[in-house]
Amino acid sequence: MGQFLLVDSRQLDSFEGLHQAVHGSHVDVMQLGRGRLRGTLSHIGIGDFSLSIGTFNVGMRTQRISSDDKLIIGMLLAAEERVAHWSFDMQLNDVLVIPPLVEHDGVFHGASAYAAMRLELNDVTSLFGGEARLSDPDTWRSRGHFRADPASGAIASRRLVRIMSHLHSKDGLTPSTADFWKRSIVECMAANIISSLPPDDGGWLPSARRVIHKVEDHLAETGTRPVHISEICDALGVSRRTLHRAFREVFGIGPVTFLRHKRLCVTHSILRESAPGTTTVASVAMQQGFFELGRFAHYYQAMFGEYPSQTLGVAPRQLAGLPH
Structure with a gap:
């Protein structure tokens, strides 16, 4: 069965445009900062997997009541002021886990940019293959926060944005390469998550x-x-x-x-x-x-x-x- 491919990007001129901040998921948004909102919202969809990247220039309150069983993993790409999700204070390139069927509450106190990928919970087994903890669906059933390494986090963040930009070109996303690009997107998130995990140097080493x-x-x-x-x-x-x-x-x-x-x-x-x-x-x-x-x-x-x-x-x- 082929994979459905979606490429979409648009300019925002009001906070209502952020209701679809994560592709396939409705988000309630309230503007906190003063001034007319300006921003962009881009989506890449590969089957049931999607990547969304949004930017906006004023403070926002976001709330999401999950209506499906999809996992959302987000990354903070830029922030002029404080950003908090639940009780987690986010730093640049940190990764946030929003499990299936869990309500989400976030506050952006100023201009910000984020990335969010949405996927089937069971897909983590293959997409994070080889990393025992990350490839276990149970790891993602509770909300979480992973602190990114400043150096490697910045590299992963920039790479994610560049992938999104290039996949919007007419030659970027084809059915034969869709799985590779999906894995490349996940890799950017995984790089920041793995930096928070303890080293795993034990276990049997095959020839x-x-x-x-x-x-x-x-x-x-x-x-x-x-x-x-x-x-x-x-x-x-x-x-x-x-x-x-x-x-x-x-x-x-x-x-x-x-x-x-x-x-x-x-x-x-x-x-x-x-x-x-x-x-x-x-x-x-x-x-x-x-x-x-x-x-x-x-x-x-x-x-x-x-x-x-x-x-x-x-x-x-x-x-x-x-x-x-």
Whole structure:
């Protein structure tokens, strides 16, 4: 069954626009600050999963009486003044958990920005695969607050905003890459949550080469679509820490770098075999999970010694010059 894809963005000119602050969920909103509200509200929907990002320039009181069984995980992206949810005072990039069927109460004392993803509770098992606590649905049945690490939290927050921005491009969100982008969004939230959890250095460590062989078998089954690290953790039933140790031991690089190299190789092959005018570098890059085109071009040139635009259509042009 295919996944329903939604991309929507609009400008706000009143607090009523924030009633749909989280896609698929009604929120009661009261304006606290003086002045005409200005802001934006953007949604990305992939099946039953959604990401919403909102910005507004005045203080707000938000209340939500849950009418469904969806889990909401939010992140504070920006705030000029105090922000409180229930009894939690939020700092920048902190993560908030709103469990299914639990009423929510929040106060933004000034201009703010937030991100919120809404998903099925049972989806955490695969989306947070490999992280024992986070992949357990029971972890998310009570409201919670995770304090973000200042440095890594800021990186995760910026990445989340950039993903949203790039997925609004016409080439950004396709059915074949939808799962990768969903996992990339979850990863930004997970990065800030994991920094609050105690280290997990215990447990049985399987053979590094056995782990690598299983990873490569999984990658072979997926074909040319991009694969996210959380998908591998879920499929193999291993933690990110185990994957990292295995890849470091075998290749001397981490799994994220390895997966990026694989996606670069797939991109190179697609560009080389495509005829100019039938595709663009940007569309192929997005299909392979690269959303920052400047950084992608840098990675590509460093790896292959040429820019992607130079690779595009090389093979068809060479074949065209061969005698028949």
